[in-house]
Amino acid sequence: MADGKVIYMDHAATTALHPEVLEAMTPYFSQLYHNPSSIYGPAQLARKGLDEAREGVASVLSSRPAEVVFTSGGTESDNSALKGAAMALKQMGNHILISSIEHHAVLHTCHWLEKLGFETTLLSVDKYGLVNPDDVAKAITDKTVLVSVMYANNEIGTVEPISDISKAVRARAKVLNRSIIMHTDAVQAAGYLDLNVDKLGVDMLSLSSHKFYGPKGAGVLYIRRGTPFTAQEMGGTQERNRRAGTENMPGIVGTAAALKRAERSREANVKHVQALRDQMIAGIEDTISRVRLNGHPTKRLPNNVNFSFEMVEGESTLVNMDMLGVCASSGSACTTASAEPSHVLIAIGQAMDIARGALRLTLGEENTKEDVAYVLSVLPGVIERLRAMAPVK
Amino acid sequence: MADGKVIYMDHAATTALHPEVLEAMTPYFSQLYHNPSSIYGPAQLARKGLDEAREGVASVLSSRPAEVVFTSGGTESDNSALKGAAMALKQMGNHILISSIEHHAVLHTCHWLEKLGFETTLLSVDKYGLVNPDDVAKAITDKTVLVSVMYANNEIGTVEPISDISKAVRARAKVLNRSIIMHTDAVQAAGYLDLNVDKLGVDMLSLSSHKFYGPKGAGVLYIRRGTPFTAQEMGGTQERNRRAGTENMPGIVGTAAALKRAERSREANVKHVQALRDQMIAGIEDTISRVRLNGHPTKRLPNNVNFSFEMVEGESTLVNMDMLGVCASSGSACTTASAEPSHVLIAIGQAMDIARGALRLTLGEENTKEDVAYVLSVLPGVIERLRAMAPVK
Amino acid sequence: MPQYTEKVIDHFMHPRNVGEIENPDGVSTITNPACGDTMMLQVKITGNVISEAKWRTLGCSVAIATSSIASEMMTGMKLEEAEKLSNKAIADALGGLPRVKMHCSVLAADALKDALKDFYTKHPDKKPYTVAK
Amino acid sequence: MPQYTEKVIDHFMHPRNVGEIENPDGVSTITNPACGDTMMLQVKITGNVISEAKWRTLGCSVAIATSSIASEMMTGMKLEEAEKLSNKAIADALGGLPRVKMHCSVLAADALKDALKDFYTKHPDKKPYTVAK
Ligand SMILES: Cc1ncc(COP(=O)(O)O)c(C=O)c1O
Numbered sequence A, B: 001m002a003d004g005k006v007i008y009m010d011h012a013a014t015t016a017l018h019p020e021v022l023e024a025m026t027p028y029f030s031q032l033y034h035n036p037s038s039i040y041g042p043a044q045l046a047r048k049g050l051d052e053a054r055e056g057v058a059s060v061l062s063s064r065p066a067e068v069v070f071t072s073g074g075t076e077s078d079n080s081a082l083k084g085a086a087m088a089l090k091q092m093g094n095h096i097l098i099s100s101i102e103h104h105a106v107l108h109t110c111h112w113l114e115k116l117g118f119e120t121t122l123l124s125v126d127k128y129g130l131v132n133p134d135d136v137a138k139a140i141t142d143k144t145v146l147v148s149v150m151y152a153n154n155e156i157g158t159v160e161p162i163s164d165i166s167k168a169v170r171a172r173a174k175v176l177n178r179s180i181i182m183h184t185d186a187v188q189a190a191g192y193l194d195l196n197v198d199k200l201g202v203d204m205l206s207l208s209s210h211k212f213y214g215p216k217g218a219g220v221l222y223i224r225r226g227t228p229f230t231a232q233e234m235g236g237t238q239e240r241n242r243r244a245g246t247e248n249m250p251g252i253v254g255t256a257a258a259l260k261r262a263e264r265s266r267e268a269n270v271k272h273v274q275a276l277r278d279q280m281i282a283g284i285e286d287t288i289s290r291v292r293l294n295g296h297p298t299k300r301l302p303n304n305v306n307f308s309f310e311m312v313e314g315e316s317t318l319v320n321m322d323m324l325g326v327c328a329s330s331g332s333a334c335t336t337a338s339a340e341p342s343h344v345l346i347a348i349g350q351a352m353d354i355a356r357g358a359l360r361l362t363l364g365e366e367n368t369k370e371d372v373a374y375v376l377s378v379l380p381g382v383i384e385r386l387r388a389m390a391p392v393k
Numbered sequence C, D: 001m002p003q004y005t006e007k008v009i010d011h012f013m014h015p016r017n018v019g020e021i022e023n024p025d026g027v028s029t030i031t032n033p034a035c036g037d038t039m040m041l042q043v044k045i046t047g048n049v050i051s052e053a054k055w056r057t058l059g060c061s062v063a064i065a066t067s068s069i070a071s072e073m074m075t076g077m078k079l080e081e082a083e084k085l086s087n088k089a090i091a092d093a094l095g096g097l098p099r100v101k102m103h104c105s106v107l108a109a110d111a112l113k114d115a116l117k118d119f120y121t122k123h124p125d126k127k128p129y130t131v132a133k
């Protein structure tokens, strides 16, 4: 921007720690630093902070506190959920069902499990990225032990019908007379969608604190009481033997503070970013030709804008926008030796050459109408400039 | 203490975050919060912080920066080291060799691996807790893929002859013409012992930042170039595909700051705590009867004091000391329904009833001679009082 | 890990009735198999009432605190009542115990039952009819 | 992820020699198999010197920047020299490229070789003897 201000529109990548959250964390750095498992008085204050944080998270999930496991982030939550459930049920079957647009933390964990003899079925999605609950039911076999479908996609923002999928899974499990665990990666949903685990009907749910103005290196894995689970971090007896390791107290307290804050301001924040999102989508469609909105027009995260621009490479758009003071992201990343196009855009049926031109703008609470107006004032020029350089028109 | 001051002597459990370390971390909470994998300018500052942190850790380990993997703590480092090496070498053999006094993060990870078909041999130790390198060599079979021996024991402070053990492992590996990975859990060693990975001769080494005045929820796994390794946290391509997940930038920067600080002040700090340790050991031996020092008299961490007191239960000593303003720890913890006595004290040949009476005092940089004198002024009375209550004399 | 009530701490730091009785009417020395804590209990019985109780315990702070408060509770109790003194009642008298420490409160309750058994073995005639044989 | 030099940014934001030449002597349109970037290069040859170079590129910022600087570098070059213009030299001229982006610099070097090949095909007599056949 002319005045050197940077407009951050990559909130799906990470968010800044909110000062209120840092304030909640601060006592646990150097004052209440004691190991909450220790016996002496000062450690009881840490233990109290731990218990309260667990209750705080449980209140947002409408779960029991004992069902909340603190982890090191969304990646660990996803890894532990899938491995923990699969390994616990190995005797019951070796089949895992996930959507084809899951985050790599789920996708690659399935590859890891394949080394242990598991088989993964990738559910295809429609052109909006939606998973059909009937498809889930049909894909369940007498070997299925685990279904994992994300609550909202990180690239295109599509919100999946999790409670319908959970119902379909339960119905099939009943018919087959077996237990099938239902997990959802809610990393992108937190702060925008209802996280009530009973309404969602899930057995497990993953969160990553830095996606909702909480600390990096901290997250949550919800595990419904009675869910078979083999712990993946072995060691001490922390987290009721489901996650060993000296508790990251600042991270845990920060997670609870951030999640409670996000829930408290959810309605207002949704309204705020959704208005910006709609302004952005309409503006781009009005001023730039040969674009397509990726994801569902309405069943999408209120803060997600994702467009593919024909005849431009996403990275170029990003670098150019960066030069103009806008932080955004791209589905495809030409950063590694072989440029893999986004598996999400391919899954929704986009041709490789178009998938390369994706731009993701994910809004946050500090973004304003003026920010959106600024982006809309520069983006058409950027796309035009890049297209003008392209060999084919 | 009379004036209400609390004397913290449980530094092996955790330490307070040093203000200098917090200061290094602070910019990464809410200013340089960007995802270091992102393309735009502000993220480059995070990337720079990440690279510098890696170089800082590498300089202390005398390793290449690329060999440093940031983790969520000592437990994850131990888990990933053992699982990552074992899984990568599964085709080569299924035998793992560890000492019988490893931390649960190593011991229980071996149990986890046993579910995958691995077999563990526990090396016995002598009455001081020392592992004999010859025993290691003898225990290696043509199925051995991994040896893990801790650098220093967390309970009794015994320092193991890691470089001799590494040499023995390498010699046997050469004879057997196979590759055997050597890991050491250096969680308790950091800040007190030389962490030069070449001198130690190890392929992998684990650290936990909160043990050396760094942040909780952060640690390091050193992986020597060329070491077979199957990543355990699957997802993004962070940490060169060895540990997925959005980087915990404050934790990473804090880890580097704390480790560099610990190394810088190591010599002075060792001298400081060792004098206190010797004062404490001599004082206890002088004033209390029927005690035995656990661990080696000289090959021990400079900050570790561990005694077994006959005819007292450790927990009672701890609670009583807590009432007198002293934070300490015990080998045995009568906290769970079935009180398991410390596997370490049992391994060094202590009878159950004596093992129950252990008291661990682990010193830190802020402890003073006066602190030690105070402990020595109250501890004999505590032991006497408890013994006076015991049914057998 | 445990969060102790002030009562627990008070009885641990200032235990009541530690020691032996000169000619006890019932004695018991038992060990908690769960954690190895050992308690010796001696009671003096006057008529059908426990008139004095003394104990010695080697164990954790909760074992000591429960020994202490239990000795207070049983003193003055009718044998019939004493037979029924539960570990739950003892824990409650201390203002509650952390879940993981509940097993420690069994020690004193069991010692009391055992000491009464010893008394009845020596004095079968004193056994109240309500007590199961 | 990539850290770009000021030169890269300059050539990306202000690319030189974008466009077409009216009657080019050598032309090439190639696609980088690694990432799908496409470059069209046209050169005018006067005597044994590249007197003009124009290009169009669809690709990432580095592909565009290398196209731009390569077009400047080749202009005025003898054919013999131009044949030997390496992607390394182009990357160096930009002040270096992040390791993961080095493959992008291949595009311009390959396009140049390809355009010269086109020229030699049309004018076999102009081929300098130092160039392998
Ligand atoms: C949907 C989804 N799942 C999982 C993750 C992994 O979270 P983290 O990188 O915080 O470990 C992310 C973000 O990167 C995500 O967007």
Ligand SMILES: Cc1ncc(COP(=O)(O)O)c(C=O)c1O
Pocket: A235, A244, A245, A246, A247, B012, B073, B074, B075, B076, B078, B103, B105, B150, B152, B153, B154, B185, B187, B188, B208, B210
């Ligand atoms: C020797 C040793 N290894 C591993 C660990 C585990 O470290 P953390 O609890 O920080 O994950 C500890 C400390 O708890 C330890 O003392």
